[in-house]
Amino acid sequence: MSEFAIGVDLGGTSLRVAVVDDRGTLLEKVTLSTKVLRGPERVVNAMCDAIGVLQTKYNSNGKFLGIGVGVPGIIDLGTGVLRESPNLPGWHDYPVLQEIEHRLGTRVILENDANVGAMGEYWLGAGRGFDSMFMYTLGTGIGGGIVLEGAIWHGMTGMAGEPGHTTIEPDGPPCACGNRGCLEQFAGANGVLRMAKDAIASGDAAKLKRAIEGGEELTPKLVYKLATEGDKACRAIYQKAGEALGISIASMINVLNLPIFVIGGGVAGAWEAFSPFIFDQVRKRSFVYNATAPPAPERIAPRCTHITHALLGADSGLYGAARLPMLPEEQEAHSPKARVNSRAL
Amino acid sequence: MSEFAIGVDLGGTSLRVAVVDDRGTLLEKVTLSTKVLRGPERVVNAMCDAIGVLQTKYNSNGKFLGIGVGVPGIIDLGTGVLRESPNLPGWHDYPVLQEIEHRLGTRVILENDANVGAMGEYWLGAGRGFDSMFMYTLGTGIGGGIVLEGAIWHGMTGMAGEPGHTTIEPDGPPCACGNRGCLEQFAGANGVLRMAKDAIASGDAAKLKRAIEGGEELTPKLVYKLATEGDKACRAIYQKAGEALGISIASMINVLNLPIFVIGGGVAGAWEAFSPFIFDQVRKRSFVYNATAPPAPERIAPRCTHITHALLGADSGLYGAARLPMLPEEQEAHSPKARVNSRAL
Numbered sequence: 001m002s003e004f005a006i007g008v009d010l011g012g013t014s015l016r017v018a019v020v021d022d023r024g025t026l027l028e029k030v031t032l033s034t035k036v037l038r039g040p041e042r043v044v045n046a047m048c049d050a051i052g053v054l055q056t057k058y059n060s061n062g063k064f065l066g067i068g069v070g071v072p073g074i075i076d077l078g079t080g081v082l083r084e085s086p087n088l089p090g091w092h093d094y095p096v097l098q099e100i101e102h103r104l105g106t107r108v109i110l111e112n113d114a115n116v117g118a119m120g121e122y123w124l125g126a127g128r129g130f131d132s133m134f135m136y137t138l139g140t141g142i143g144g145g146i147v148l149e150g151a152i153w154h155g156m157t158g159m160a161g162e163p164g165h166t167t168i169e170p171d172g173p174p175c176a177c178g179n180r181g182c183l184e185q186f187a188g189a190n191g192v193l194r195m196a197k198d199a200i201a202s203g204d205a206a207k208l209k210r211a212i213e214g215g216e217e218l219t220p221k222l223v224y225k226l227a228t229e230g231d232k233a234c235r236a237i238y239q240k241a242g243e244a245l246g247i248s249i250a251s252m253i254n255v256l257n258l259p260i261f262v263i264g265g266g267v268a269g270a271w272e273a274f275s276p277f278i279f280d281q282v283r284k285r286s287f288v289y290n291a292t293a294p295p296a297p298e299r300i301a302p303r304c305t306h307i308t309h310a311l312l313g314a315d316s317g318l319y320g321a322a323r324l325p326m327l328p329e330e331q332e333a334h335s336p337k338a339r340v341n342s343r344a345l
Numbered sequence: 346m347s348e349f350a351i352g353v354d355l356g357g358t359s360l361r362v363a364v365v366d367d368r369g370t371l372l373e374k375v376t377l378s379t380k381v382l383r384g385p386e387r388v389v390n391a392m393c394d395a396i397g398v399l400q401t402k403y404n405s406n407g408k409f410l411g412i413g414v415g416v417p418g419i420i421d422l423g424t425g426v427l428r429e430s431p432n433l434p435g436w437h438d439y440p441v442l443q444e445i446e447h448r449l450g451t452r453v454i455l456e457n458d459a460n461v462g463a464m465g466e467y468w469l470g471a472g473r474g475f476d477s478m479f480m481y482t483l484g485t486g487i488g489g490g491i492v493l494e495g496a497i498w499h500g501m502t503g504m505a506g507e508p509g510h511t512t513i514e515p516d517g518p519p520c521a522c523g524n525r526g527c528l529e530q531f532a533g534a535n536g537v538l539r540m541a542k543d544a545i546a547s548g549d550a551a552k553l554k555r556a557i558e559g560g561e562e563l564t565p566k567l568v569y570k571l572a573t574e575g576d577k578a579c580r581a582i583y584q585k586a587g588e589a590l591g592i593s594i595a596s597m598i599n600v601l602n603l604p605i606f607v608i609g610g611g612v613a614g615a616w617e618a619f620s621p622f623i624f625d626q627v628r629k630r631s632f633v634y635n636a637t638a639p640p641a642p643e644r645i646a647p648r649c650t651h652i653t654h655a656l657l658g659a660d661s662g663l664y665g666a667a668r669l670p671m672l673p674e675e676q677e678a679h680s681p682k683a684r685v686n687s688r689a690l
Binding site: 074131132144146148153154155156157158159160161162163165166167168169170177178179180243247250251252254255256257258259284285286287288290291292303305 | 419476477489491493498499500501502503504505506507508510511512513514515522523524525588592595596597599600601602603604629630631632633635636637648650
């Protein structure tokens with residue numbers, strides 16, 4: 001008899017709850033609209049109802065291992081409070097962990113959505129079989145998750161894994177985070193759209209301009225479509241995105257020497273348009289990449305640095321959330337600790 | 346009765362062997378010139394003789410825990426072979442671990458010199474009491490060492506911790522590693538000298554030029570001396586060094602969210618001249634730094650990101666090497682592994 005866990009992926013538009021067994025088989029998935037439910041109370045009620053129904057239904061299938069929940073935004077891991085979430089307005093400072101645990105009467109593992117996405121890819125996707133992994137998630141902005149020797153790396157306060165705000169061009173365009181020239185300004189949906197608007201404004205992207213004037217919506221997908229059709233301006237946008245990613249990944253390889261870097265999120269669908277420029281930059285900028293004998297892209301070999309796209313799509317977070325209660329406690333996460341000795345306090 | 350270990354710091358000019366007890370007290374230190382000894386065989390013989398004498402001498406003092414050796418250059422951690430070492434010509438592909446263990450008849454822990462330096466600062470210096478630490482070592486180039494939850498982070502092949510070759514300016518000056526605009530081009534002795542030469546050549550550093558024409562040697566120390574005397578050109582050089590370090594550290598804070606970053610190595614002696622610009626850049630470029638409520642420099646507080654200078658000077662590597670055999674095996678190091686599953690091989 002197999003063991004199973006429940007994973008929850010709480011997003012700005014939908015709430016998904018899944019039953020996953022310990023071999024990674026998705027037994028059932030429930031999808032609810034968070035938009036319709038409005039407000040944290042109703043969403044958490046609906047989430048807990050769904051969890052309860054599924055737990056009862058699968059109880060006879062095997063040992064129930066627990067519940068993992070992925071939440072977008074900044075979580076205070078010590079208290080389980082959702083500090084800020086651009087995708088969940090109205091959830092500011094909401095004690096999400098406490099509210100869920102109170103309703104269910106059991107312990108729940110709360111985790112940032114980029115981290116559960118990374119854990120999903122690490123378990124069943126592109127990172128499968130590797131010891132450690134760094135995932136870049138190209139969404140509206142750029143998130144990330146780092147898995148070191150099987151466990152999510154949280155850092156001191158749970159804010160680790162933000163490659164979107166590493167500096168690529170010190171004098172580059174301003175970013176909402178306060179910095180200039182962040183990776184997020186070049187890759188991720190907002191970065192692609194910023195560059196597309198700049199190209200239209202400077203008169204360099206006639207075809208893109210015509211498409212928009214013809215009624216098409218300016219999206220990374222439209223830019224990608226024109227790029228694959230050979231449009232020079234749109235190709236240059238994805239070239240820049242790939243180069244910026246390559247600069248960031250090259251630095252991370254030199255610092256962390258990890259075996260695999262995975263690019264996920266919606267914009268990663270344009271992999272063909274930007275990935276050659278990642279490899280160009282990494283070869284030029286990372287002597288550790290070159291010293292670890294990079295294989296041809298997509299080939300897997302030991303002692304090589306792999307750079308590839310995610311495999312699980314939108315389900316990575318659901319699998320990753322379900323994985324958390326399956327891990328031994330010491331592997332669940334490198335816990336945030338701020339241990340400081342007494343000498344200078 | 347206390348326990349003790351022997352630490353060895355093998356450098357390009359000197360070989361130092363020390364007896365350190367488990368509370369971090371240096372009981373005895375022997376210094377030999379590696380220049381005079383010439384060649385790996387003689388150096389390893391002298392090293393092992395010194396280790397043997399010290400081990401016998403302190404045997405009655407307590408339990409002997411083992412031997413740690415710090416070596417400059419790239420070590421193949423799987424085999425213990427010193428691949429390349431700019432500071433130890435003639436040691437190319439020398440099986441240093443095997444040769445030492447053969448002579449001593451016991452297990453020895455071999456480690457890169459930047460990593461043992463980081464371990465020393467983590468144990469007894471600036472990193473004392475913190476859970477994790479990132480050390481930048483400003484020597485001729487820039488090395489580094491990362492300690493995560495008590496253990497050195499090696500990465501897949503032992504090449505982790507090379508912040509000197511992270512990209513600061515994508516179109517910046519070429520670096521010997523093949524990249525352009527590496528941190529090493531702006532901070533570290535070579536970076537400071539490169540900028541000093543550029544300033545002299547462009548006519549911007551009249552005072553520095555006069556000093557050299559008057560017979561002084563162009564060193565980072567001379568540039569620092571003139572900077573502290575108020576010379577604008579020399580101050581600008583250390584400003585640039587600090588800014589480049591700040592850009593790199595800001596990115597590392599956003600990715601790793603570590604509680605402390607330590608700047609060591611010879612050039613760190615110019616801390617007063619460059620450190621204000623590190624803090625300027627980090628405040629501008631790292632929202633994680635700002636979110637973790639940075640304390641005033643030099644103050645220690647929990648849940649803050651600390652950036653400070655090293656405390657142990659040249660002895661950090663000696664203490665760090667001696668520390669290695671004291672650690673429980675699982676803490677000794679995050680071992681280099683290249684575990685890859687069978688699905689795609």
